[in-house]
Amino acid sequence: MNMKRSAIIAASAATIFSMTFVTPSFAATTETxxxxxxxxxxxxxxxxxxxxxxxxxxxxxGQIVRGAKFVAYKLAADATAIPAAQPTxxxxxxxxxxxxxxxxxxxxxxxxxxxxxxxxxLFAVYNEAGVGTLVTVTTDADGVATATSATAITAAxxxxxxxxxxxxxxxxGDREHRGRGGKKLR
Numbered sequence: 001m002n003m004k005r006s007a008i009i010a011a012s013a014a015t016i017f018s019m020t021f022v023t024p025s026f027a028a029t030t031e032t033x034x035x036x037x038x039x040x041x042x043x044x045x046x047x048x049x050x051x052x053x054x055x056x057x058x059x060x061x062g063q064i065v066r067g068a069k070f071v072a073y074k075l076a077a078d079a080t081a082i083p084a085a086q087p088t089x090x091x092x093x094x095x096x097x098x099x100x101x102x103x104x105x106x107x108x109x110x111x112x113x114x115x116x117x118x119x120x121x122l123f124a125v126y127n128e129a130g131v132g133t134l135v136t137v138t139t140d141a142d143g144v145a146t147a148t149s150a151t152a153i154t155a156a157x158x159x160x161x162x163x164x165x166x167x168x169x170x171x172x173g174d175r176e177h178r179g180r181g182g183k184k185l186r
Contacts, residue, residue, distance in 0.1 A: 043114035045137050045147035049096060051108055053156040061106060065096040067157040068127075070110055072135070075122040082124035082132045094125065110153065112137045114145030127155035 051068045058064060071091040075082070094110045101107070115121055118141045126132040134150040 043116060043139055043143065043145040044111050045114045045139075045145035046097065046109040046111050047135055047147040047149050047153065049108045049110055049153040049155065051096070051155055051157055055157070055159075058157070058159075061098045061100075063160070064157065065098050065108065066160045068096045068108070068155040069158065070094040070096065070128075070153070070155060071126050072110075072112070073124045073126075075124055075134075077120065077122065079122050079134075082134050086126045086130045086132060087124075091126075110135075110147075112147055114147075115139045118143075125149070125153060127153070128158055129156065 049068070049070070051064060054064055054067075058067070070093070071086075072094045073083075073087050073091045094112070097109050097111055099107045099109060110125065112123060112135065113121070114137045116139070118139055120139075121137045123135045123137065124132050125135050131154075133153055135147055135153075136150075137145065137147045139145045
């Protein structure tokens with residue numbers, strides 16, 4: 001038995017010893033290549049909005065921007081006006097951003113995707129009350145994006161509410177908790 005064990009240990013040691021000398025030669029002959037993937041620059045442009053009817057008890061900027069809802073609908077390149085009634089499909093919510101100046105004055109804006117190359121994109125933007133305006137987003141030949149609105153964009157503050165039970169995310173405590181293997185923990 002000792003003879004077999006000694007033979008196995010000797011063979012293992014010889015293999016490890018030979019790999020020690022072979023490995024550096026492999027390292028010298030391997031080629032390393034790297035590839036980088038470049039994304040096309042993504043441009044944005046902003047247009048000012050006004051939020052009215054903010055209660056005196058609401059002082060958190062994050063809460064204020066969540067209380068102003070806007071939906072944008074991309075229009076055809078040759079559109080000259082927005083639809084008379086707000087469309088029921090194809091809209092995307094537009095995030096309201098708070099901008100704080102050096103003197104602590106807060107203003108609000110809507111951020112739009114701009115064409116990556118020189119061109120124009122048109123959007124119909126509606127507030128929660130269904131009042132809309134035409135927003136034109138233009139990228140010039142130098143890659144500078146600007147946004148303008150046909151009329152002032154305004155929304156009245158509406159206190160955000162939690163989704164109804166069964167709609168969207170529920171209250172954290174109401175969710176079912178499962179452990180490994182899908183077993184219910186509670």
